[in-house]
Amino acid sequence: MFIDTHAHLFFSNFDSDLEQVIENALNAGVTKIIVPGTSIETSNQSISLADKFECIYSTVGIHPHDTAAWTPDLIYELEKLTKHPKVVGVGEIGLDYYYDFSPKEKQIAAFKEQIALALEKDLPVIIHNRDANEDVMEIIADYDGRGLRGQFHCFAGSIKDAGYLAEKGYYISFPGNVTFVKAENLRNVLKSVNIKNLLLETDSPFMTPVPHRGKRNEPAYLPLIAEKIAEVHNLSIEEVAKATSENSYNLFGIREKSDNLTYTYRIGNNLYINVTNRCNADCVFCDRKGEAVIRGYNLKMKKSEEPEASEYIKEIGDPSKYDEIVFCGYGEPTIRWEVVKKISRFVKNNGGRTRINTDGHGSVINKRDITPEMKELIDTVSISLNSTDPKQYAKLMRVDPKMHAEMIDFAKRSKKYAEVVMSIVGLSEVDTQKAKKFVTEEVGVNFRQREYF
Template structure:
């Protein structure tokens, strides 16, 4: 099931057809539509749509095109409208220096005052940005530690901007423009950020995806955008739908958190949620937060951790999957005996295994466990995170001495399994230095994994 987070169903070219448009959306597995307004009149119209259709929610706000008449009375009226129970955001707001329909100083004033309204009401914002990237980024940086949450709709910045926004806990969305032939740069951004940081949107009636380009856009076409994201990210459409649906819950509060998953499928791999416990406390890990990945809830207490037989039953035939991955939000080697029992079953039945670890397994188990990898674990993926022990300690909130333990684990593990060292793609981490260290010094493989908030 999909959620279209951006469809202007109040536009005149939907007049008399909204019933049919909503019906087609439902038939196309679109379970929720968010209608962002562009001025006071459309804010009221969006709310009226929520009253008529159970699956429609609204955002209220003044678009930069319509901010030329901005005054205190407008912000007061928006605040009243935003109190409606089906208003989930302030938007569409932002800056547009392409058309300049409103003076830039007025656009800036309206944008900031609507951000402040969103903070007051504890609502997220939906941001429009067209050729105003520097000002948008500078303004958003000002609110970094305020709790502001935003959707950057029809994303118009660079990959670096996207990663910075994600580090500030904002979400990114792309329209049908990612399906256009000349959208390689947009697809490059899509391929380099995590699905955990994305939302789906059509921007109806605009930005119609291929093969309907040239016609009016509508929410029923959201699957075409999801398919393109899935293709670029090597995921299934179901992965994209599930992850982005949870992201809507996380940002807009629509829906609910899913039940705990002991195993979870992403692409053609099956992941084993071994434990939520960890000896580290990484700053980029949501283990103590929601602990949701790709729409799967991995949050479980020690008392809820299953025995090996539960996982084995859920795995079934391991040959159905590309690989069986011991992962989750905790450190799998904390339950090393359970991991080994599951891995033996997988290998005995023709499957491929991978262990995602922080490389502290020898310390945790108080012995060298690397010889036990042989014949059980095909690939060991180890979180290097930084070549600098002090930065490593800061990122993972561990003693710096564990950096050497992790390196030692990698050196020993490569005798028994294929080893891949990884870092999280954060601006402060020197990925080139990490890659050089991994390939030239350790002689193993290197991978940079996406950061998501």
């Protein structure tokens, strides 16, 4: 199916019918939509949309139009936003000398500093370029060989530039203007770009394709652009859909739900290890027994399908490539503590870092204090606090209230052997401030509020 990599659904002309717009998109086979932010405010709006709609992903960035008030401090704001699990890139960023809403120097500084952020976070960039081709290409050439990945959206460069960018592994996309009758030049550029380097985008609410020109654009019109690409490249529309979806997966890490069970999966620069689907708890907010899908990865695993440590190790390869190897998934990893230890030993012997995301019931589950066994194997223990109140904890997790004390004890003991973080999901009934105070002052470990998992 189709992925719209560029739709500004936070624009006010979607306010009254956004739910309908999403439904239209899904009905047209557009199953994923990336909403690029253009300022701090719209980046936050894009994240809210990603929270609300499963099919929406977000990227955060300051558009060249919004860089008049650029200060380097904004990087910290953006950096915070990149931590949201549905933020899949930095953008849109770039240069726009056509409108010239912001001074050139500001635009260039903002562009470069946001590229640096993307490199630091190993996120792709989404680049906007209007009448600034020379400067954009020069800046991009400066990053040659430094691992920069990205998309040139609403491409208006030459065949030569497109060739250079494709050779460097960048992706290129054309919105509805490629369907305009007089856009023969644009179609020639499109023809020159291999399908392996193309993405689909609408640039909604702008650039409405024929025959809806003049109306507000929306993601449901994406197949019209895919059709034009199919025609120019002499492919079927299915082939265009398949190739561009695969490209979106390669660049942004988002993809269609897979039926194949996933043992390891990548988010950002971490590799997550799906150890088990089993758990001693039954949290009210957990989708463990439901679809158990994260970012399109199917984590639903029967006990009989649980792989041996050696299989995970094969999939990990070189652990030093990643920031962290994280034991996670929809299940409690300490249920397979021996496997976790074996994998961790391999990771630590090969220069990697390990983190275990746990409910903190590992010692009860294994009927012995397992915390000393973490020594030199587990770098970080991330424990779900869920609530400071044992009764509420028991109700949320559907466990015995005494498990709250067990979990706190586990956290305190773990401190001797690893860095400990306690976290809560941002549930409204939980008092975040109280939780933070409790964690840092009474348990004496780090606190984090997390969104999903």
